[in-house]
Amino acid sequence: MKKIGIFIDCENTSIKNIEENFKQISELGEIVISKAFAHHFEEQYKKWKKYKSLTKLIECPKNSTLMKSSTDMTMALHCLNDTKDYNLDIIAILSSDSDFIPLINILNSLKKEIIIFGVSKSAKMLKDNVSNFIEVIH
Numbered sequence: 269m270k271k272i273g274i275f276i277d278c279e280n281t282s283i284k285n286i287e288e289n290f291k292q293i294s295e296l297g298e299i300v301i302s303k304a305f306a307h308h309f310e311e312q313y314k315k316w317k318k319y320k321s322l323t324k325l326i327e328c329p330k331n332s333t334l335m336k337s338s339t340d341m342t343m344a345l346h347c348l349n350d351t352k353d354y355n356l357d358i359i360a361i362l363s364s365d366s367d368f369i370p371l372i373n374i375l376n377s378l379k380k381e382i383i384i385f386g387v388s389k390s391a392k393m394l395k396d397n398v399s400n401f402i403e404v405i406h
Contacts, residue, residue, distance in 0.1 A: 270297030270357040270381075275347045276323060277363030278306030278313050279339055281385070285404055286362075289385050290322055292402070293360045296383075300354050305343040344371040357381060362404075366391035372398060 272293060276286075293299060302323040306313040307330050316325060326346065328339040343363075348371070351359060359375055361368060364386035372394070375382050382398040384390070387405075395401045 271354060272297045272299045272358040272360060273350050273354060273356040274299060274302040274360045275343055276304040277339060277343055277365055278304050278316055280365045281362040283315055286319060289362060296358055301350050303346055305339045340367045347371060364390040366394050369393055
């Protein structure tokens with residue numbers, strides 16, 4: 269059975285279909301790790317806390333001076349480390365953010381199957397460099 273890791277960019281993912289997304293992903297193998305990244309203390313991300321049974325919430329604090337979140341970098345580093353540590357076969361990324369293209373390039377070089385759940389307006393380069401792009405409604 270293939271080992272799957274799920275990595276959720278809460279800042280760029282709709283929570284509406286999260287249970288359906290997990291169901292789709294689980295049909296491909298065993299979900300061995302799932303993490304959701306955001307500044308979970310902010311009001312708009314508190315709703316993710318009700319999904320703690322599905323995914324581990326990873327706090328990504330904002331730089332108070334720049335008001336810039338560290339979500340993308342934190343998620344990319346966790347994804348690479350977990351891919352190695354759990355010997356993942358499939359990486360599911362829930363995000364439409366083209367900032368993850370360098371991560372996807374590295375995962376491709378490691379011969380990993382990559383699935384993106386993203387919106388239709390996602391960058392063509394993002395869509396073209398993954399094993400499977402699944403369009404979601406935002």
